[in-house]
Amino acid sequence: MLVLLLNGLYAVGQLLGVGFRVMPVAALLGLAAWALYTLAFVAVFRAMDLLDQHPPAGYVLAFAWGGLAAPHLAMPANHAIQSLAAKFVSPEFAAVWGPALAGPITEEFVKLAGVMLLILTARNQFRTELSVLIVGAMTGLGFQVVENLNYTLRSAMNFPSESQVLPVLGDLLTRGLLSGLWTHAAFTAVASYGLALFLFRRDRTRAQRVGMAVLCFALAWAMHFVWNSPWMEDWFSDDLAGLALLLLAKGLPVLLAVALIWRAATLETGAYLHATAASLVPERDLLRDDEWLRLGSPLARWRVRRDVGRAYGRRARRLKARLQRHQLRLVLKAGMFGRGPRTARHERAIRRLRARLDAIFPDVDCLCR
Incomplete structure (x- = not known):
């Protein structure tokens, strides 16, 4: 795990190094914007008492895996899948459908692998479904923030004007405010719920628990596939309002599914806390x-x-x-x-x-x- 984190840190450092050499203002603003974006999520998690499920080091490791190790592992696999799509179908098909084919397969797998590693490392820390979900959400948030920073730097380098501020603001609006509640943090939380069901639903058979875990991963994959796909793009105009409506149309079902899962996990966690407090804290x-x-x-x-x-x-x-x-x-x-x-x-x-x-x-x- 440490080697993968260091490799990812080196890759992100290279990206930032290029950004500060070529577009220093955009790199600094992008880094500050996405850091504040991360702190906003953490503040919400803290306000809802979700960060009390684990020691701080657990969340740091989850975020680091999602932001450093997972992109480093997923990137070559994404390129390979898109290359196969271009070879066996057509380059045009790969350009349109490549992100939908590659991203859900590789990215959801490597993010969930990080959650599994943390569970195996500190199994005693995971006592409730919510304790698994919040680690999944932090892992997805790490991936989301680093991916957004990557896109911000690349869009600044390819921006048609000399402004280094507008591309940062544009990405913060589209990738942060309009997309932030229903992308990687949500996808990984859904996939992690399957792990939680496998771990804690001991009243079910092993086959049933494996089936629930696979079903949750498939749901996360499907959400990611639809998000990356060109579906519904023809329904809306090409201006900012059309883009906002498109993102809402794709994102609101994801948000609803995540809300239902968090509700179910909260009820299970509440039952555990009530039983524990009644017997151990009278x-x-x-x-x-x-x-x-x-x-x-x-x-x-x-x-x-x-x-x-x-x-x-x-x-x-x-x-x-x-x-x-x-x-x-x-x-x-x-x-x-x-x-x-x-x-x-x-x-x-x-x-x-x-x-x-x-x-x-x-x-x-x-x-x-």
Whole structure:
């Protein structure tokens, strides 16, 4: 894994080196734009308490695999498949359909391979379906960001005018805002859900679990195929509005499928957290009844933080957020290791934060119920 990551890092470094030599402004703006784009995704994941499923190193490795190793492995395979399409059908066919034929096969496989490697490396860290999905989403996000940076630099080099800003803004609009919610992060999350079903649906036979994993991979492949294909391009005009409508027509079904999968994974994760907390964290000063009920709902916990912030200000919201995160980490670690030294830090933090909230905002818990 380390060798593949280093090879990918070298390839990305070469790309950036060429970009800074030829188009320094575009390279700098593109790097900054896609870095901020990544941070926006991470902020959303953090706000929904999704990043508490694993240590930070797990997400760094997932993002690095998606952004460094996966493109390095997929690129030669993509070229080979498109060359075969040109040879056995025609160059025109390969130019139009090559991305749809090559990308879904190679890219979905190598991204999912990274998720599988991380699961094999730290199997004990993966206790819920959501823990697999968020790693898949981070892997896909890494691929998405590096691919977008690559396209940004190439479009800047081939831009018809001398502007180094317009191609960056154009790619950020089309590849970021209009495409960001339903491309690689979504595809890999769908494929990773198959792995989650294989790992955790022990009530099913092995053949059924393998079938569910294959079905999810096939769904991710089909989404990617349709996204890369020229289908529906004739339905819309060639201007920016037509492009936006085309991307929405292709992307909204993907977003709907991902939302349904995330909903199912959240329900499974909630059931696991409730059962774990009931058996291993019975103390009501650590986890009150209303907090126990919201363990399985990231959106419900976010609403509580929002209401606390509106009523008592940012300080109270930050304290409530820290309290919730320590509670979630306590339950997750108790499920992995049992109660002991690994959970004691979170127990102390919960009691300390609870005391601070009660002292500064005595009726804050009434608001949360």
